[in-house]
Each structure stands twice: as C-alpha cells, then as structure tokens.
Amino acid sequence: MGKTFARIAVAGVAVATVFAGTVSTAQAADTAILASNKVISLPDGRGKMTFIDDGDMFEVCDTKADGHGVEGTVRDNRNTLLTVNDGGDAGCDKAGYNVGNWFSVQMTLTWDGGGGTVYSEWFNE
Structure with a gap:
C-alpha cells in the first residue's frame, strides 16, 4: 500500500x-x-507599417524607390482614426494615436501604385 x-x-x-x-x-x-510591436508589410518590399507600443506611435515606411508612396491607416470598426503617408522623401513618417484597451483597432497599408490592401489583426493594449 x-x-x-x-x-x-x-x-x-x-x-x-x-x-x-x-x-x-x-x-x-x-x-x-x-x-509587442506590430508590423505589416506590402508585397515586393514596397513598404511597411509598424505600431510601436512604447508611446503608441504608428510608423509608415516607403521602402522602394518606384515613384509611388504608401499610406497607412488606423481604424476601429466604424471610422478611420489616423492616416500616415510616406513617399518621395528620405526616412519614414510617423504619428501617434493612443490605442488604449477599451476597443480594438486595425492597421491597413496600401501602395499608391495600385494593388490590394494589407491588414493587421485587430488589437488593443
């Protein structure tokens, strides 16, 4: 036993x-x-959008010198909350938006030369 x-x-x-x-x-x-930070990227290395959690910054980078820029947005389920464009200059453009934890947001990224839009997952803090 x-x-x-x-x-x-x-x-x-x-x-x-x-x-x-x-x-x-x-x-x-x-x-x-x-x-963690969130990153979405366009096909063919055309650009990327990054959510930087420390400071709630959204950075959009045109990563290919092809004569077209890129546009990133932050949206909730009803409205566009922030738009950031980059292209035609050196470096990336960024802007802040307090994401918070009371609702979720989604990032979108498009290339001004056409094609589809890339979407992030829905997230909050």
Missing part, C-alpha cells in the same frame, strides 16, 4: 509540474503578444 501511495504522489507531482509549466508559458506568451 505504501508503494502505491508513493507512485500516486509522484504521478500527481509530475502532472502538477507539467500543468504549471503550461500555464506559465501561455501567460508569458499572452503578455509578449500584448506588449
């Missing part, structure tokens, strides 16, 4: 350790996702 109890105790500790490790890993991953 003593050996059976010892086996059950060891098995219980092993299960608890695995479960605790899984919970800690999942919580760490969720925290990393919420606190």
Whole structure:
C-alpha cells in the first residue's frame, strides 16, 4: 500500500509540474503578444507599417524607390482614426494615436501604385 501511495504522489507531482509549466508559458506568451510591436508589410518590399507600443506611435515606411508612396491607416470598426503617408522623401513618417484597451483597432497599408490592401489583426493594449 505504501508503494502505491508513493507512485500516486509522484504521478500527481509530475502532472502538477507539467500543468504549471503550461500555464506559465501561455501567460508569458499572452503578455509578449500584448506588449509587442506590430508590423505589416506590402508585397515586393514596397513598404511597411509598424505600431510601436512604447508611446503608441504608428510608423509608415516607403521602402522602394518606384515613384509611388504608401499610406497607412488606423481604424476601429466604424471610422478611420489616423492616416500616415510616406513617399518621395528620405526616412519614414510617423504619428501617434493612443490605442488604449477599451476597443480594438486595425492597421491597413496600401501602395499608391495600385494593388490590394494589407491588414493587421485587430488589437488593443
């Protein structure tokens, strides 16, 4: 009976350790996702848009000298909240918008030369 109890105790500790490790890993991953920057990119290296979580800045970069610029927007489910354009000059353009945690926003990025729009996932802080 003593050996059976010892086996059950060891098995219980092993299960608890695995479960605790899984919970800690999942919580760490969720925290990393919420606190990280978000980036979307246009095909063929034409441009990118980055949400910089520290300071709630949105940066739009035209990364290809092709005579066309790029436009990034931040929107909620009803309105465009911010528009940032870049093209024709050196460097990237950026603007701030307080994302907060009371509703989610989505970034969009388009190339002024045509083609489709790239969308981020919906996010908040």
